[in-house]
Amino acid sequence: MQQVLEGSHAVSEAVRLARVQVISAYPITPQTHIMERLSEYCADGNMGARFLRVESEHSALAALIGASTSGVRTFTATSSQGLALMHELLHWASGARLPIVMAEVNRAMAPGWNIWADQTDSLAQRDTGWIQLYCEEGQEVLDTTIQSYRLAESVNLPVMVILDAFFLSHTFEPVDVPEQESVDRFLPPYQPKFQLDPENPCAFNQLAPPDVYMEMRYNIQSAMDYALDRFEEVEEEYFSIFGRRYQAVEPVQCEDAEIILVTSGTVTSTSRQVLADLRARGEKVGLLKVKLFRPFPVSLIRRLVSPASKVAVIDRNFSFGASGIFAQEVRAALCNLPGHPPVFGYVAGLGGRDVTTAIIEDIYWRTKNAGIPEQESFWVGISEVSHAIGHC
Amino acid sequence: MTLRQTAVNCPPLIIPCSRFTTESNKTGSWRFLRPRYENKTAPCSSACPAGEDIPRIEMLVAQGLFKEAWETVLMENPFPGVCGRVCYHPCEQVCNRREFDEPVAIRTVERFLADTATRNGLQPDIKRLNAKQQKIAIVGSGPSGLALAYFLARLGYESEIFEAMPEPGGVLRWGLPTYRLPVAILKADIARILELGVHIHCNKTITPRFLDEVTGHYDAVFLGCGHSHSLPLKIPGEDLDGVEDGLRFLQKLRQGKEVVLNGTAAVIGGGNTAIDVARSAARLGAKPLVIYRRRQQDMPAFDDEVTMALEEGAEIWELRTPVKIAAVEKDYVLTLQQMEVIGEDARGRARIRVQLNKTEEISVQHLFVAIGASSAEQWYKPPPKKSSTMRLSNCSILPRSQGPTVVFGGDLVADIKSVVHAIASGKQAAMALDNLFQNGFDAIRAGIEPNLVGDGPSLSMENYLGWPRTQSSRSVVHHEDLNTDYFRFAPRIIQPRLLREERLRSFAEIDLKIGTILGIREAERCFNCGICNQCDNCRLFCPEIAVVRDDTTQNRRINYDYCKGCGLCVVECPRSAMTLEEECLCNRY
Numbered sequence: 001m002q003q004v005l006e007g008s009h010a011v012s013e014a015v016r017l018a019r020v021q022v023i024s025a026y027p028i029t030p031q032t033h034i035m036e037r038l039s040e041y042c043a044d045g046n047m048g049a050r051f052l053r054v055e056s057e058h059s060a061l062a063a064l065i066g067a068s069t070s071g072v073r074t075f076t077a078t079s080s081q082g083l084a085l086m087h088e089l090l091h092w093a094s095g096a097r098l099p100i101v102m103a104e105v106n107r108a109m110a111p112g113w114n115i116w117a118d119q120t121d122s123l124a125q126r127d128t129g130w131i132q133l134y135c136e137e138g139q140e141v142l143d144t145t146i147q148s149y150r151l152a153e154s155v156n157l158p159v160m161v162i163l164d165a166f167f168l169s170h171t172f173e174p175v176d177v178p179e180q181e182s183v184d185r186f187l188p189p190y191q192p193k194f195q196l197d198p199e200n201p202c203a204f205n206q207l208a209p210p211d212v213y214m215e216m217r218y219n220i221q222s223a224m225d226y227a228l229d230r231f232e233e234v235e236e237e238y239f240s241i242f243g244r245r246y247q248a249v250e251p252v253q254c255e256d257a258e259i260i261l262v263t264s265g266t267v268t269s270t271s272r273q274v275l276a277d278l279r280a281r282g283e284k285v286g287l288l289k290v291k292l293f294r295p296f297p298v299s300l301i302r303r304l305v306s307p308a309s310k311v312a313v314i315d316r317n318f319s320f321g322a323s324g325i326f327a328q329e330v331r332a333a334l335c336n337l338p339g340h341p342p343v344f345g346y347v348a349g350l351g352g353r354d355v356t357t358a359i360i361e362d363i364y365w366r367t368k369n370a371g372i373p374e375q376e377s378f379w380v381g382i383s384e385v386s387h388a389i390g391h392c
Numbered sequence: 393m394t395l396r397q398t399a400v401n402c403p404p405l406i407i408p409c410s411r412f413t414t415e416s417n418k419t420g421s422w423r424f425l426r427p428r429y430e431n432k433t434a435p436c437s438s439a440c441p442a443g444e445d446i447p448r449i450e451m452l453v454a455q456g457l458f459k460e461a462w463e464t465v466l467m468e469n470p471f472p473g474v475c476g477r478v479c480y481h482p483c484e485q486v487c488n489r490r491e492f493d494e495p496v497a498i499r500t501v502e503r504f505l506a507d508t509a510t511r512n513g514l515q516p517d518i519k520r521l522n523a524k525q526q527k528i529a530i531v532g533s534g535p536s537g538l539a540l541a542y543f544l545a546r547l548g549y550e551s552e553i554f555e556a557m558p559e560p561g562g563v564l565r566w567g568l569p570t571y572r573l574p575v576a577i578l579k580a581d582i583a584r585i586l587e588l589g590v591h592i593h594c595n596k597t598i599t600p601r602f603l604d605e606v607t608g609h610y611d612a613v614f615l616g617c618g619h620s621h622s623l624p625l626k627i628p629g630e631d632l633d634g635v636e637d638g639l640r641f642l643q644k645l646r647q648g649k650e651v652v653l654n655g656t657a658a659v660i661g662g663g664n665t666a667i668d669v670a671r672s673a674a675r676l677g678a679k680p681l682v683i684y685r686r687r688q689q690d691m692p693a694f695d696d697e698v699t700m701a702l703e704e705g706a707e708i709w710e711l712r713t714p715v716k717i718a719a720v721e722k723d724y725v726l727t728l729q730q731m732e733v734i735g736e737d738a739r740g741r742a743r744i745r746v747q748l749n750k751t752e753e754i755s756v757q758h759l760f761v762a763i764g765a766s767s768a769e770q771w772y773k774p775p776p777k778k779s780s781t782m783r784l785s786n787c788s789i790l791p792r793s794q795g796p797t798v799v800f801g802g803d804l805v806a807d808i809k810s811v812v813h814a815i816a817s818g819k820q821a822a823m824a825l826d827n828l829f830q831n832g833f834d835a836i837r838a839g840i841e842p843n844l845v846g847d848g849p850s851l852s853m854e855n856y857l858g859w860p861r862t863q864s865s866r867s868v869v870h871h872e873d874l875n876t877d878y879f880r881f882a883p884r885i886i887q888p889r890l891l892r893e894e895r896l897r898s899f900a901e902i903d904l905k906i907g908t909i910l911g912i913r914e915a916e917r918c919f920n921c922g923i924c925n926q927c928d929n930c931r932l933f934c935p936e937i938a939v940v941r942d943d944t945t946q947n948r949r950i951n952y953d954y955c956k957g958c959g960l961c962v963v964e965c966p967r968s969a970m971t972l973e974e975e976c977l978c979n980r981y
Contacts, residue, residue, distance in 0.1 A: 193405055194409070
């Protein structure tokens with residue numbers, strides 16, 4: 001049924017439809033609406049889940065690790081500082097191979113306090129063994145959340161469904177909310193491959209000495225590799241029921257493009273407009289939306305961008321001392337490909353600053369007019385700061 | 393350890409999984425702190441002159457075990473009906489709940505227990521020790537004498553009481569108005585004492601020759617004759633006809649004499665007797681006027697009583713003292729000297745002096761004097777301190793080379809003259825005499841000292857008899873020792889009372905009974921400081937599952953093979969019934 005839904009509530013609806021059994025979270029802007037709606041569902045009996053109130057994000061994920069180990073479907077949501085507080089348990093959840101699903105609303109890290117969109121929080125957790133899926137709009141958020149349970153439970157790795165603060169979490173859009181029956185068909189009840197069972201007691205995740213630890217880590221990487229294939233299969237099955245699919249990496253008019261813009265999240269929507277405008281003016285530009293960031297779809301990206309003469313990556317994030325993180329990943333994916341196109345890195349929209357059509361078009365022209373990248377990252381729209389302290 | 397491999401549509405899943413027991417890992421060897429169960433003393437118990445085990449009483453009431461709760465009161469105090477009504481409840485002043493919301497209404501619960509026992513005709517199981525040879529004579533059947541007889545009976549001693557008045561009870565019978573203490577309540581508490589075989593001779597006034605007369609018949613004599621002699625004002629006109637002594641007036645009322653008053657009844661004094669007289673006068677038709685030389689807040693009368701007197705129409709004139717009484721026709725003209733405050737003493741009472749040339753006159757229709765009392769006979773008083781008398785906190789013992797040992801108790805020796813202090817006096821005297829008879833005079837102090845409740849000076853008879861309370865430690869639980877996260881705010885019960893208009897119509901008891909549900913609800917407010925009420929937090933929180941249920945009195949024990957000494961159990965114990973100590977290395981090596 002078509003509804004006008006806030007991005008946050010698209011997540012909530014998906015969690016309800018996924019028949020999640022245990023929910024735990026600690027409130028943080030801009031994640032709050034997701035949990036408010038879910039707590040109402042639990043309180044009103046519209047969901048059969050146990051809603052655990054806790055005193056911190058650390059405890060929220062710890063609670064879910066326990067719940068998931070006992071063999072139930074779980075959900076949490078957080079943002080920014082909250083995600084950072086979860087850090088050690090992010091490693092634990094993936095190492096323990098628990099298919100926990102989390103909605104992570106991209107928000108800038110403090111200080112200075114900033115509640116607006118910025119991908120640095122989730123990208124800082126890229127090495128924790130979680131699958132990361134970046135969404136562009138409300139419908140995608142809903143569909144991706146439901147799909148995430150299939151993906152997580154089949155590869156035994158946790159999944160982060162990531163959406164931009166406010167641009168997506170607080171924007172109302174028409175969203176098709178599927179029938180419970182159809183979702184049940186796509187997503188049967190969770191069948192854990194292992195679980196705590198008082199009838200058959202055992203201990204999980206005790207000491208792993210050097211002779212096995214490395215194999216365990218290799219095993220997680222194998223599961224990540226497998227998740228790349230599995231993602232496509234899950235999308236295929238979802239498509240067959242609901243008629244929607246997003247792809248790990250979505251190319252838009254890349255076949256004949258000379259310059260390909262690489263984007264993620266809501267910047268992609270704005271870029272689609274810029275693409276149409278430039279194409280209308282005869283510019284040979286393409287767009288590549290990266291949805292699946294972990295595992296990173298290296299071969300797909302190589303195949304899709306190698307025909308172009310230049311690649312421009314737009315990053316709403318930054319790794320201090322290095323460069324924008326998507327740009328890093330794209331460079332790394334291409335570097336062993338002989339004759340690959342040069343990669344231009346652009347940093348824009350940090351801390352919720354608007355990435356307008358003008359900015360994206362500027363990025364295109366800068367890329368087109370440059371011979372080779374003169375720096376790893378070009379910060380778009382930086383203004384002169386006259387006071388060292390006390391600006392703002 | 394095994395690596396568990398499962399292949400379902402994905403690469404084999406490798407996670408550490410063990411089915412070996414972890415019991416071989418004796419985590420107790422890591423311990424350097426050691427938790428243990430230790431019941432402690434609640435501040436209320438320590439503050440109760442009778443040393444009642446209040447947290448246990450409240451716990452038993454909350455569990456609906458009313459008989460057991462009542463018997464726990466009787467273990468330390470033979471007067472639950474009386475104290476549940478007239479005790480000035482120092483326990484509630486120090487209740488830890490005071491720092492949380494409001495103190496538990498301990499006195500109300502005690503009265504609830506007494507009422508419940510009466511309604512259900514309960515008979516207490518009062519354990520008694522084997523009979524002893526010695527006999528004790530008790531002079532005066534007030535609360536101290538009766539308490540002594542009760543505790544002596546439980547220790548196996550025979551005693552006889554000599555009472556000057558026609559009925560036992562002393563100040564409880566003749567000095568307290570019935571709106572505070574109905575006579576049937578007093579009689580029920582006394583009857584339970586007499587059932588233990590205590591004999592009372594009423595209408596038997598004792599003379600100074602008594603001590604010699606009883607030589608050979610009794611091994612000790614207890615003097616608990618109280619303060620029945622009112623102090624004089626020492627001013628002109630005091631001897632005028634109709635200027636009444638407050639204590640005599642109250643006694644007259646308790647004897648059933650009909651009195652009608654009108655106009656203004658002035659009462660000189662600020663103690664409980666003065667307030668009792670004023671409130672009684674109000675019931676008899678007069679407008680009471682209490683005249684006190686210090687400020688209202690300095691009055692020795694209990695606050696509750698003063699408040700209710702004001703509600704009932706009494707007026708208090710503070711900082712005035714009478715200097716002359718004159719009779720003018722049927723009235724008395726009272727000359728009052730005004731006083732002024734010149735500072736405060738260590739206890740916060742006003743220091744006062746005369747305001748020169750400031751006097752006033754007032755005409756009143758009745759005049760009562762209640763400025764204090766002392767013993768009726770000089771020989772009732774304990775000898776001065778320098779004599780061979782052993783002065784204990786609530787009684788004095790005079791050994792005599794010939795004739796029975798004399799013990800002075802009750803109001804004769806009390807710093808604070810209250811019913812519950814009189815009971816404490818009787819209890820201390822019983823312990824002292826038992827030690828005297830069994831181990832000699834010099835053993836008395838050492839024999840009593842181990843039975844102090846908390847930091848004293850209250851004593852526990854249960855402890856003296858070596859029953860379960862012995863296992864509690866004397867350290868007192870403070871508010872910061874509790875984990876109040878486990879307690880909810882709950883308002884203190886509001887004692888139901890007769891309306892003001894109803895009170896003034898008769899001498900009917902003012903405080904009304906409360907029902908079972910209210911009684912339990914109030915008892916449930918108790919934190920049960922320092923005693924285990926089986927909440928099971930220690931077991932639920934133990935990360936090593938080292939708290940094991942068993943059938944000991946504690947119902948659980950700590951398995952020190954696995955207890956790491958993390959202290960979670962102690963922190964999560966809401967009521968400080970556990971203690972964490974540094975591990976003694978000798979326990980381990």
